Each structure stands twice: as C-alpha cells, then as structure tokens.
Amino acid sequence: MAVGSEYNVRRSYRDLIYTAYENVAIVPADPVPDHVKNGQFEISGKVKTGNDERDRGTRRAAPLRIDGRRGDWSEIETLWLAGDLRDDDFEDRFIDDAIVADIGEGTDGWEFNGDSYAVELRPRPRASPTGAAPARPPAPPGRHRAPGAAPLRGAATAGRSASTSLVRPATRRCTPP
Secondary structure (H helix, E strand, O other), X not given: OOOOOOOOOOHHHHHHHXXXXXXXXXXXXXXXXXXXXXXXXXXXXXXXXXXXXXXXXXXXXXXXXXXXXXXXXXXHHHHHHHOOXXXXXXXXXXXXXXXXXXXXXXXXXXXXXXXXXXXEEEOXXXXXXXXXXXXXXXXXXXXXXXXXXXXXXXXXXXXXXXXXXXXXXXXXXXOOO
C-alpha cells in the first residue's frame, strides 16, 4: 500500500477505535510529580527584565535558576488535573507562580523574547542525616549543565516545539496583578 493512500475501515473496527480513543481520553491525570514542584529549573536563552537583557546559560551569564519549592503550583495542578492546561496557560502560570514567587518581579517584569530556549529540571540534592546538604563537586570548566541533568523539554525554535513548551520564543511579560 502506498504512503498516504486512503482505505475504508469496517464499521465494527471504527466503533472499536472510537471506544479506545474515548477510554484513553477519560483516564485521569496524575498530580504534578513532587520532583517537578521541588526541583530547580534552569532556563537558558534570551531573558530580559527592565534594561537588563542577556543570553542566559552561556559562559558570560549563568542560566536563570528558579527554585520550584518556592512556587505556588496549585493553579497549575488544578488545570493539569482537569485536563485544561494549555501551553499558554502553563507559560503564564509558571512565570507568575514559580518565577515571580522565587525571585520576584524583576525590574519591569520578565520577558522571554529570544529565538530558542532550553529548560532543564534538576533534582534537589538529598540532605544528609545531619540535615546538611551534601557537597556538590564543581562543574568542569565550560560546562553549564551537569552530566545526567534531566531536561524538562528540548529547545524550541521559531515558535515550534515537539513537546509542550515552558517558555515560548515570544515576548512574555509578567506584570503584577
């Protein structure tokens, strides 16, 4: 059969396919995992607040680091569990509820207007029995990501992404409510 050709599907198979899709669509979502809510996000790409605009995650500027523990994930989780969390909603909620909650509003809100971004989610190091955080070996020179760091998503380019984006390559301003 040639690629792109069409063929008729028996009515009984159509009903089975339809039922299978419906069953998948009504499976409830799991809550947002704790390792996401408690992780450290590192955003690399063009970031602007006020007059300060720079490419983060390079040799000249560290990535924008966000502590997920300080964020308010309730709105994101409510939308997620209801199946209503869209890319734009997630971006807006993440900026307002995670970035601003952790590091504040910046000089004049936060803008992410570059061509591509990479967002990595790093797990928090586990505390030792004494309560002190374990020592972390220094990163090798020129490395900006720890070996084995789990990426939350790939880089988005020119507004297209194969996965759900966290920060789209468009001007996103965060202003106080």
